[in-house]
Amino acid sequence: MRAISQLADNEPFPPTGEALDYPNGLLAVGGDLSPRRLLEAYRHGIFPWYEEPQPVLWWTPDPRSVLLPGQLHISRSLRKTLRRNRFRLSVDLHFESVMRHCAQLRGDGLGTWIGDNMLAAYCDLHHIGHAHSVEVYNPAGELVGGLYGIAIGRAYFGESMFSLEADASKVALVGLVNILTRGGFELIDCQVESEHLNSLGAFNMPRLDFEQRLRDTIDVAHDPEIWRLPATCGELL
CATH class of the missing domain: 3.30.70.3550 (Leucyl/phenylalanyl-tRNA-protein transferase, N-terminal domain)
Incomplete structure (x- = not known):
């Protein structure tokens, strides 16, 4: 070995x-x-x-799970959720809260990979402009979904997402893809394959191909002004 x-x-x-x-x-x-x-x-x-x-x-x-922004699959039920315009959106307003919600997901007594050191480290990346979050709120103004990850060049590295109400994390992903598409991003790293991500359009890529994609995109700057979203999810359609 x-x-x-x-x-x-x-x-x-x-x-x-x-x-x-x-x-x-x-x-x-x-x-x-x-x-x-x-x-x-x-x-x-x-x-x-x-x-x-x-x-x-x-x-x-190896292989690596990736999602190309232009290949996000939005199901009919998710489109219906977006059209209902039930959720409100924000970007980078509650980064630490999103991480803390993601850390609570397991709930099985076995701990979480998002510990205090990870939380502090990614908040540091957020403060210097590399870590970003998308937040989703219900009509009562409660944070009910979101995601966070790292942006370098025109590659986005997804870390985790959470959902306390149906479709909330999916709405966050639609919002993220809206941002990345406007910014000319070429891939979202999803790390490891899952049925949930595959249903949204992710697929496996050999590690060597993934690394070549990174070399092609990692040093291509994006406009920092892209990190914003419309106030309501209906405007994403």
């Missing part, structure tokens, strides 16, 4: 081709969650996923 690299704080990542086949994509252990480290990781298609207080685990699975 191939040995896993143990990272010191300032040590670079090993080549992604050294990632394990099982567990799929495990590349390295250790290091920190500084903005420099995280941005370096995402630029190479690497992301952290672990449970605190264990050491940080870094992953680059």
Whole structure:
């Protein structure tokens, strides 16, 4: 079995081709969650996923689940939800709250991969303009859905989403795709395949192809003014 690299704080990542086949994509252990480290990781298609207080685990699975903004599948029922104009939207107003809701999703007593260190690290990325959230509110003004992720160049790396009411997270995704399409983004990294993401248009891409897509998009700047949405979801259609 191939040995896993143990990272010191300032040590670079090993080549992604050294990632394990099982567990799929495990590349390295250790290091920190500084903005420099995280941005370096995402630029190479690497992301952290672990449970605190264990050491940080870094992953680059093969294949990679991706969604191209122009290929988002909006079902008839979701279109009906959007037309009803029930939900209100915002961008980057409640980033930390979105992360905290995502952290509460498991509810099985087994903990969550979004611990205090992850929360602080991604809030730091949010403050420097790389991490973004989309928020969804019901008619009572309650935050009932949302998502967050990292934007570098014209690639968006989705991290997590939550939904407390039917279709709320899907509405957040439609809002995100609206933003990314206006910004000329070419892909959304969904990390690992799931039936839910596949139903929305995601598909698997070999890691080498995914990394080539990143090289083609990661240094192409996007307009920071794109991070806004209409007030209500009906305007997304």
